[in-house]
Amino acid sequence: MSSISRLGRNPITQFLSRWFHCEPAEDSAISIATHLSSCFDLQELNQIYAHIVRTNFLALNSAPFHWNNVIRAYSRLDRPNQALRVYESMSRAGVLPDCYTIPIVLKSAGQVLFIWVGGQVHCVAVKIGLESNEYCESGFISLYSKCGEPGLALKVFDENPDRKLGSWNAVIGGLCQSGRAKEAVEMFLKMMKRGLRPDDVTMVSLTSACGSLGNLQLALQLHKCVFQATNSTKPDTLMLNSLIDMYGKCGRMDLAHKVFSRMADESRNVSSWTSMIVGYASHGQVNSALECFHSMRRSTAVRPNHVTFVGVLSACVHGGRVEEGKACFEMMRNEFGLDPQLQHYGCMVDLLGRVGLLKEAREVIEGMEMEANVVIFGCLMGACEKYGDVEMGEWVCENLQRLEPWNDGAYVVLSNIYANRGMWREVEKLRVVMKDRKLDKVPGYSLAT
Numbered sequence: 001m002s003s004i005s006r007l008g009r010n011p012i013t014q015f016l017s018r019w020f021h022c023e024p025a026e027d028s029a030i031s032i033a034t035h036l037s038s039c040f041d042l043q044e045l046n047q048i049y050a051h052i053v054r055t056n057f058l059a060l061n062s063a064p065f066h067w068n069n070v071i072r073a074y075s076r077l078d079r080p081n082q083a084l085r086v087y088e089s090m091s092r093a094g095v096l097p098d099c100y101t102i103p104i105v106l107k108s109a110g111q112v113l114f115i116w117v118g119g120q121v122h123c124v125a126v127k128i129g130l131e132s133n134e135y136c137e138s139g140f141i142s143l144y145s146k147c148g149e150p151g152l153a154l155k156v157f158d159e160n161p162d163r164k165l166g167s168w169n170a171v172i173g174g175l176c177q178s179g180r181a182k183e184a185v186e187m188f189l190k191m192m193k194r195g196l197r198p199d200d201v202t203m204v205s206l207t208s209a210c211g212s213l214g215n216l217q218l219a220l221q222l223h224k225c226v227f228q229a230t231n232s233t234k235p236d237t238l239m240l241n242s243l244i245d246m247y248g249k250c251g252r253m254d255l256a257h258k259v260f261s262r263m264a265d266e267s268r269n270v271s272s273w274t275s276m277i278v279g280y281a282s283h284g285q286v287n288s289a290l291e292c293f294h295s296m297r298r299s300t301a302v303r304p305n306h307v308t309f310v311g312v313l314s315a316c317v318h319g320g321r322v323e324e325g326k327a328c329f330e331m332m333r334n335e336f337g338l339d340p341q342l343q344h345y346g347c348m349v350d351l352l353g354r355v356g357l358l359k360e361a362r363e364v365i366e367g368m369e370m371e372a373n374v375v376i377f378g379c380l381m382g383a384c385e386k387y388g389d390v391e392m393g394e395w396v397c398e399n400l401q402r403l404e405p406w407n408d409g410a411y412v413v414l415s416n417i418y419a420n421r422g423m424w425r426e427v428e429k430l431r432v433v434m435k436d437r438k439l440d441k442v443p444g445y446s447l448a449t
Contacts, residue, residue: 029061036069045073049086064090064098071104080108084117097124099133106139115147132160138170145174165196173205181209185218198225200239207242211249219250237263241271248279253288270302278311286319293328306341313347317354325351339369346376353383358392374403385413385420393417408434 032052039045049070052058058066067090074083087105090097097105102125109117122140125131131140137160144153157163157171168191175184188206191198198206203226210219223243226235235243240263247256256279260272273296280289293312296302304312309332316325329348332338345368352361361380365372377400384393393414400410411434418426 029057029066032057032066033069036073039073040077042077042079045077058090058093062093062095064095064101067095068098068100068104071101071108075104075108078111080111083108084112084114096128097121097130099130099136102130102133103135103139106136106143110143110146113147115143115149118143118147131156132162134164134166137163138166141167141170141174145170145177148178150174150178150180165199165202168196169199169201169205172202172209176205176209176212179212181212184209185213197228200236204238204242207239207246211246214250216250216252219246219252222246237267237269237272240267241269241275244272244275244279248275248282251283253279253283253285265299266301268299268302270305270308273299273302274305274308274311277308277315281311281315281318284318286315286321289315290321290324303336304338306338306344309338309340310343310347313344313351317347317351320351320355322351322355322357342370342373342376345372346379349376350379353380354386356383356387358383358387358389362392362395372399374400374407377403378409381410381413385417388417388420390417390421390423405437 032048035048036045039048052070058070067086071083071086071090074080074086084105087097087101087108090101102121105121106118109115109121118140122131125133125136125140130136137156140156141153144150144156153171153174157167160167168187172184172187172191175181175187184205188198188202191202203222206222207219207226210222226239226243240259243259244256247253247259253276256276260268260276263272273292276292277289277296280286280292289311293304293308293315296304296308309328312328313325315321316328325348329340329344332340332344345364348364349361349372352358352364358380361383365376365380377396381393381396381400383389384396397410397414400407411430415427415430418424418430
């Protein structure tokens with residue numbers, strides 16, 4: 001039985017069958033391009049690419065256009081490694097990339113943080129004179145920023161005096177991702193002085209930067225700019241979500257709710273709801289956070305994600321809502337099929353520890369599917385000090401010393417627990433251990449004159 005017969009009789013198989021039976025070269029190229037552009041199934045894409053390789057189609061049609069179609073198809077299906085492997089084959093075949101190849105490859109490299117790929121592609125771009133192309137340049141800036149090399153990103157940006165909006169957007173977004181929000185705003189002001197008008201991409205990055213700075217006055221000014229920058233009569237969902245997040249981080253949940261309430265029901269996505277829930281939780285508005293979550297659940301079109309539940313559980317922690325916290329934690333897996341992550345377990349340990357349910361908190365730690373970190377054990381250690389639980393404190397201290405043997409914090413807290421219970425002999429023994437391990441607490445001092 002031939003390979004085509006084994007594939008069955010679906011549309012993709014029929015297409016490949018016709019292709020095998022020697023369609024004219026021009027028609028074949030058009031058919032391949034059409035199927036690649038409309039393919040949204042990985043298995044089908046693998047079949048198409050396999051037959052492209054077997055029939056030496058790319059050797060007979062070596063123009064970058066055909067390689068780009070395959071690379072773009074894998075990138076569209078969120079398969080960056082496969083996209084990069086196709087580009088590698090393209091390079092080995094001696095086919096030089098064009099201004100469409102390079103941005104796709106850089107996007108895929110950015111998804112897997114392969115900065116070395118960016119360096120290689122950058123060398124090729126310089127060789128063929130595409131390093132200053134608007135789309136290639138912004139791709140290099142974005143890749144270097146994502147890979148933690150903002151200096152390289154700025155170097156690329158500075159070397160081109162005739163920068164287009166895409167490059168400005170890339171460098172502003174890169175500064176935001178690197179935690180350099182103030183510099184991102186300053187770069188935006190420079191861009192405006194050059195006479196360039198921002199677009200939606202610019203404003204999403206800027207509202208994120210403004211949220212990081214917590215600058216309400218700047219937030220209000222940027223909100224006005226949003227309506228000037230948007231290409232339509234109404235900002236899109238991504239833009240509105242960024243405004244909600246910005247106002248939440250600036251402490252103005254009333255303004256965040258105002259933006260949220262004006263959104264059409266069908267345009268609210270999981271990020272819209274999550275931004276509201278996390279914003280309420282961050283500012284201790286527990287009832288509002290939980291009410292927002294329940295409203296989200298009633299919206300059948302939107303399902304919560306892991307970040308949503310971090311916000312919900314954080315609200316429960318701030319409000320001491322133990323039973324609601326437990327119910328939401330169980331709801332993650334049972335109702336929505338989401339496996340709890342480290343942050344969710346941390347919230348539960350913090351929630352139980354704050355109300356004195358230390359044994360239950362320990363059970364959560366012991367039942368985790370991954371190893372608890374120092375943050376989780378630190379939450380429980382603080383609860384042990386609050387409630388004077390010596391036995392639990394000793395257990396937590398042992399685990400903290402195992403994870404961070406150089407840190408004296410656990411010994412200091414355990415010493416306080418002993419002292420509060422009048423266990424001075426244990427305090428003295430602990431001080432001896434700290435001295436033997438050279439973990440003496442650094443004395444406090446004041447800079448006051």
